[in-house]
Amino acid sequence: METGTRAAGTRAVGDNKASRIRWFSFARPHMRTFHVTWFAFFLAFFGWFGIAPVMVLVRDDLGLTKTQIGNTIIASVAITILARLVIGWLCDRIGPRLAYSGLLVVGSIPVMSIGLAQNYETFLLFRLAIGVIGASFVITQYHTSIMFGPNVVGTANATTAGWGNLGGGVTQMVMPLVLAGVLMLGVSETLGWRIAMIFPGVALLLVGFAYYFLTQDSPEGNYRQLRAEGRMAHSSSVNGSFLAAARDHRVWSLFVVYGACFGIELTINNVAALYFHDRFALSIGAAGLIAGLFGLMNIFARTLGGVFGDMFGIRFGLKGRVLFMGAVLGLEGLALILFSQMASLVLAVGAMIVFSLFVQMSEGATYSVVPFINRKALGSVAGIVGAGGNAGAVAAGFLFRIEGLSTEQALLFLGIGVALVAPMALLVRFSPATEMEERRAMELALARGGLVPSGQMSPATAD
Numbered sequence: 001m002e003t004g005t006r007a008a009g010t011r012a013v014g015d016n017k018a019s020r021i022r023w024f025s026f027a028r029p030h031m032r033t034f035h036v037t038w039f040a041f042f043l044a045f046f047g048w049f050g051i052a053p054v055m056v057l058v059r060d061d062l063g064l065t066k067t068q069i070g071n072t073i074i075a076s077v078a079i080t081i082l083a084r085l086v087i088g089w090l091c092d093r094i095g096p097r098l099a100y101s102g103l104l105v106v107g108s109i110p111v112m113s114i115g116l117a118q119n120y121e122t123f124l125l126f127r128l129a130i131g132v133i134g135a136s137f138v139i140t141q142y143h144t145s146i147m148f149g150p151n152v153v154g155t156a157n158a159t160t161a162g163w164g165n166l167g168g169g170v171t172q173m174v175m176p177l178v179l180a181g182v183l184m185l186g187v188s189e190t191l192g193w194r195i196a197m198i199f200p201g202v203a204l205l206l207v208g209f210a211y212y213f214l215t216q217d218s219p220e221g222n223y224r225q226l227r228a229e230g231r232m233a234h235s236s237s238v239n240g241s242f243l244a245a246a247r248d249h250r251v252w253s254l255f256v257v258y259g260a261c262f263g264i265e266l267t268i269n270n271v272a273a274l275y276f277h278d279r280f281a282l283s284i285g286a287a288g289l290i291a292g293l294f295g296l297m298n299i300f301a302r303t304l305g306g307v308f309g310d311m312f313g314i315r316f317g318l319k320g321r322v323l324f325m326g327a328v329l330g331l332e333g334l335a336l337i338l339f340s341q342m343a344s345l346v347l348a349v350g351a352m353i354v355f356s357l358f359v360q361m362s363e364g365a366t367y368s369v370v371p372f373i374n375r376k377a378l379g380s381v382a383g384i385v386g387a388g389g390n391a392g393a394v395a396a397g398f399l400f401r402i403e404g405l406s407t408e409q410a411l412l413f414l415g416i417g418v419a420l421v422a423p424m425a426l427l428v429r430f431s432p433a434t435e436m437e438e439r440r441a442m443e444l445a446l447a448r449g450g451l452v453p454s455g456q457m458s459p460a461t462a463d
Helices: 030-048 052-062 066-094 096-116 120-147 153-183 189-196 198-214 223-228 235-246 249-259 262-280 284-299 301-316 318-340 345-366 375-399 407-427 432-448
Strands: none
Touching: 030 096, 030 120, 030 153, 030 198, 052 120, 052 153, 052 189, 066 096, 066 120, 066 235, 066 375, 096 120, 096 189, 096 198, 120 153, 120 375, 153 189, 153 198, 153 284, 153 301, 153 345, 189 198, 235 375, 249 262, 249 345, 249 375, 249 407, 262 284, 262 345, 262 375, 262 407, 284 301, 284 345, 301 318, 301 345, 301 432, 318 345, 318 407, 318 432, 375 407
16 A cells, blocks of 8 residues: 655654555555656657657758758667766756656647757757757656655665656657648648647646646655755755765666666667668568557567566565666576567567567666665766666667667677666665564565555564
């Protein structure tokens, strides 16, 4: 059941986390935050990649070369690295509610304004500005991490991220329909793509305001209120949180691990349709449909990574979460190697689905570990690790720009790289004291949820 509400009174900050996920509830504060958060991330993806389905018209209108288009794609992902680092620190300082609302409102401006671009340079600048919206992932993970207890936090993080990622796939289907509707008004294609981009921008703007009014920073209330009551450290004390996170080698291990899963997912999203079109001589429509299956797996695959991360955490402690993360990342690498070698369309599709399952489970598993690295610098940890995903995408993107290197060879090298990165998960270790502390917190969360009889709790956790 959900534990506590905003009016919980004297209970310490952090004691009121939900110990269950009630999927069909919109109750405040836990489940309302859960649903508003994933939907906000969904629309953030929609705005972030809304221009992609109409790039054919943009290319012809602005006379963009293949290299210039590639540069705009890399720029939109690269700028997110810096944005995620900053937004993680900002969450610790002002809270996720204000951070998310501000990001969506400000981010809606370049989305609505990209139609003003008249050449490659201005279009590149707009793509850079839009890429900042990708930092919304960090706030999504931060907000669910402080709303849900240790027995379900991996599942909550994985589900909100996975359902949000669906926005990237839905955009591919919806934006052409929006464009078609605009063209029915009698405008030209040159003007049509510019007007069409106003729609995702307006959606972001509205959700930005909705986030402010529908959510709160933590189960106990908003950060400003808690600090005024003396129940939370002053925002000035947060200034060192980023440095504390940056000095922890475990954070950078997770940075690399996340680059090897989410970075690979972003890369495959960019090359899958072209790969199937060129390798198996499929039509653009058929290749796009098959490529869409990769993203469609986000409906459940990333959630599975969080669910199993929580299960291993309950059974084996924090070490169990880490071992599962490393194992599923290794399987991702092997599956990608297999996918790169498939010469039959049927086998290639099957291998891609298996690979998609493991890459998204790896993402969920990673963020089932992140909340336990440093609770006092959660935003900074989430930001650095999240930036690793985009850094991985940028690095992988350059591999596909090498002349003379086929897509199959590039995928093979990526698969080998992921398999070699997997053992880095073992660098994420926790002290015996931390393991014991989190075990007690886990038992308490299970007891509150009615999943463990109170009589079976450790003496230190029964209170």
